[in-house]
Amino acid sequence: METTRFLLIISLGLVLTMIWQAWIQDYGSFDAQKNFKPPAEQNKQNETPAQATDTPTLSIEEGSPPTKTQKTEATTTEKIKVTTDVFDLVINPQGGTIEYTALKKYPISKKNTDKKVVLLKRKEQNNFYLIQGGVLSKNNQITPDTIFSTNSTNYSLDGNESVSIPLYHVSKEGVRTTKTITFYKGQYVADVEYKIENQSPTSWVGRVYAEISRTEQKERESRFIYTYSGAVVSTPEQRYEKIDFDDIEDDDLKINSTNGWVAMLQHYFLTAIIPSKKEELYTYYTRKGNESGYIVGVATPTKEIITGDKEKLSHRIYIGPKEQKEIEKIAEGLSLTVDYGIFWFIAKPLYLLLDYINTFTNNWGWSIVLVTVILKLLFYKLSAAGYRSMANMRRVQPRLVAIKERYQDDRTQLNKAMMDIYKKEKINPLGGCFPILIQIPVFISLYWVLLESVELRQADFVLWINDLSVADPFFVLPLLMGITMFVQQKLNPAPMDPIQAKVMQILPIVFTVFFAFFPAGLVLYWVANNILSILQQWTITRSIEKTGANKIAK
Numbered sequence: 001m002e003t004t005r006f007l008l009i010i011s012l013g014l015v016l017t018m019i020w021q022a023w024i025q026d027y028g029s030f031d032a033q034k035n036f037k038p039p040a041e042q043n044k045q046n047e048t049p050a051q052a053t054d055t056p057t058l059s060i061e062e063g064s065p066p067t068k069t070q071k072t073e074a075t076t077t078e079k080i081k082v083t084t085d086v087f088d089l090v091i092n093p094q095g096g097t098i099e100y101t102a103l104k105k106y107p108i109s110k111k112n113t114d115k116k117v118v119l120l121k122r123k124e125q126n127n128f129y130l131i132q133g134g135v136l137s138k139n140n141q142i143t144p145d146t147i148f149s150t151n152s153t154n155y156s157l158d159g160n161e162s163v164s165i166p167l168y169h170v171s172k173e174g175v176r177t178t179k180t181i182t183f184y185k186g187q188y189v190a191d192v193e194y195k196i197e198n199q200s201p202t203s204w205v206g207r208v209y210a211e212i213s214r215t216e217q218k219e220r221e222s223r224f225i226y227t228y229s230g231a232v233v234s235t236p237e238q239r240y241e242k243i244d245f246d247d248i249e250d251d252d253l254k255i256n257s258t259n260g261w262v263a264m265l266q267h268y269f270l271t272a273i274i275p276s277k278k279e280e281l282y283t284y285y286t287r288k289g290n291e292s293g294y295i296v297g298v299a300t301p302t303k304e305i306i307t308g309d310k311e312k313l314s315h316r317i318y319i320g321p322k323e324q325k326e327i328e329k330i331a332e333g334l335s336l337t338v339d340y341g342i343f344w345f346i347a348k349p350l351y352l353l354l355d356y357i358n359t360f361t362n363n364w365g366w367s368i369v370l371v372t373v374i375l376k377l378l379f380y381k382l383s384a385a386g387y388r389s390m391a392n393m394r395r396v397q398p399r400l401v402a403i404k405e406r407y408q409d410d411r412t413q414l415n416k417a418m419m420d421i422y423k424k425e426k427i428n429p430l431g432g433c434f435p436i437l438i439q440i441p442v443f444i445s446l447y448w449v450l451l452e453s454v455e456l457r458q459a460d461f462v463l464w465i466n467d468l469s470v471a472d473p474f475f476v477l478p479l480l481m482g483i484t485m486f487v488q489q490k491l492n493p494a495p496m497d498p499i500q501a502k503v504m505q506i507l508p509i510v511f512t513v514f515f516a517f518f519p520a521g522l523v524l525y526w527v528a529n530n531i532l533s534i535l536q537q538w539t540i541t542r543s544i545e546k547t548g549a550n551k552i553a554k
Contacts, residue, residue: 137206211297
């Protein structure tokens with residue numbers, strides 16, 4: 001009964017955690033500055049005939065983000081193909097937009113290793129995911145419709161440490177803009193630099209912006225597993241602020257701050273824009289684009305370049321997996337995109353422990369088993385107190401059943417008689433609850449570690465389990481979990497109520513079906529935890545029963 005209660009409490013905790021996160025995403029409030037909307041008159045003031053199409057209508061006024069997005073139809077301009085050891089990319093000379101990125105080290109599945117995970121894409125009008133940017137200025141505006149010239153349409157590392165793709169544009173006023181995107185060997189981070197040379201007769205005043213534009217992904221990897229998909233804005237005041245697609249739909253966000261970043265998240269992967277100069281005041285914003293798109297972006301402070309002078313404005317982008325060791329080096333707080341929920345302060349050390357053990361085992365499955373063993377040792381005394389309480393309850397259960405039959409029509413006498421037995425035998429019927437409550441945050445934290453860590457994606461274990469991030473294809477682990485749960489029930493005192501006893505009997509079946517759709521790594525943890533619990537509970541129960549038998553013999 002104690003074990004059943006344990007599993008029910010853990011499951012309830014997981015469900016409540018998911019409900020809480022979903023509620024925050026749907027109804028959570030954000031900064032009051034989120035209510036910013038650029039005035040329509042300001043937008044019209046900066047429009048020119050060349051921008052009468054569906055391109056950004058941009059203001060260079062401090063703090064004003066773009067108000068529209070670009071067309072998503074491809075043009076006839078020849079695309080630029082870029083190859084590195086980790087990327088296959090396509091850059092569109094129209095706007096210098098990165099419109100396709102395949103991650104070469106991350107196949108879609110173990111069965112289809114030739115097909116890679118594609119983050120950025122421009123497939124069709126209602127399904128796109130892009131990184132774009134430009135220059136906001138009254139006399140030289142670079143929009144996603146602006147056509148750049150380029151030296152080549154094919155770039156690769158070719159044994160070098162980096163590869164740069166320069167894109168050129170000269171305005172009719174004589175302002176020369178060179179947008180250079182640089183990728184590095186073995187890295188998912190890239191640098192984007194705008195070099196603006198003012199050869200016009202007047203001073204150039206403007207700013208650079210960069211943004212991530214995408215449609216919402218409707219399909220989930222699993223109906224039983226929820227992970228956050230949407231935007232995040234980070235500032236020193238709030239290091240990790242989730243802004244889901246519904247929030248972007250409802251209202252615009254604008255925050256002026258230093259040392260921040262923006263990102264779009266999904267399970268295991270993210271894209272991010274990180275300003276290069278942390279000390280400068282940047283504008284971080286979200287807005288609803290056209291064609292069902294959602295946008296999160298960054299704009300630099302306004303700069304002035306006098307005639308004959310030049311200026312370099314830059315930022316970094318990240319397109320890749322949520323590898324904690326790597327992303328925490330790129331920007332402060334970027335590792336928070338590996339979302340461990342409300343118990344992140346417990347989950348983070350658990351991940352570090354799991355990762356450390358994996359350096360010796362080189363097998364994430366065995367690392368999960370060893371972490372489970374360590375947790376059981378850590379809570380050994382607390383668990384033992386609960387198991388002793390249950391063992392004593394089991395020892396006196398025949399007497400409790402007899403009392404129940406004797407006082408079945410007198411509830412007051414029944415409770416008094418039961419309390420007399422508990423007092424005489426020094427048994428606390430609730431003795432197993434507190435140890436379980438103490439452990440719940442740890443178990444929930446480990447659940448999120450196993451769910452969120454990209455390192456477990458397509459990680460081998462043994463035999464047929466070659467991907468710990470998906471369900472066991474032959475349902476062996478869920479069946480083992482159901483069997484271990486059944487064994488645990490046999491070690492516990494049977495419920496005295498017949499209806500409750502029947503409910504407990506079907507719980508192993510219910511949980512087996514439930515866990516059949518969970519990732520194998522999570523089920524492996526539950527199986528290992530159940531087996532260790534059975535061993536500990538069986539040892540304690542046998543010891544107490546033997547002690548009781550010796551007392552009777554004397």
